[in-house]
Amino acid sequence: MQDAPPPPVQPRNPLHGVTLEAIVTALAAHYGWKGLGERVPVRCFTSDPSVPSALKFLRKTPWAREKVEALYLFMLREQRRTARDAGRPG
Template identity: 75%
Template sequence: MTTPSSTPPAPPNPPAQARNPLHGVTLEMIVTALSEYYGWEELAQRIPIRCFALDPSVSSSLKFLRKTPWAREKVEGLYLFMQREQRRAGSRSQPSSRG
């Protein structure tokens, strides 16, 4: 005869990345979106790194950012800021549903 286990079952695991706004967004997508939104010149002013200032390209930026954690963090932060700006601008341009 077996006895029931005294250990309660483990609670179900929450989705690992449920609250991460960068989940599913590649670094290439981030750099491309930033360069299209700000342009390379303004991007180099906001984050002063050579890969944005001298002969910029997505591929050269990716090589640098993959090896440089502090720069990648700045780029990801600027991407999140850009996303918030776009949401705010979009919500202001939406007509109000109030009558």
């Protein structure tokens, strides 16, 4: 029996290896549920929000998942920019 081929390496994909749960948790920690609901206005973020309910919805709703992933990438860029700017002499 042959093993499955290894998944392709994606060194430039910042989402590679990051779970949806990790993304939702990081966004909720960074923006708060209220802020997350303002940026991606879906009920799983605005009405009794929780990670499990968000995961259930996002796994079934590709357009919402794309918005959440895009917001996560934006958050990472902002964090890198802030860290870079903090290291520069004022």
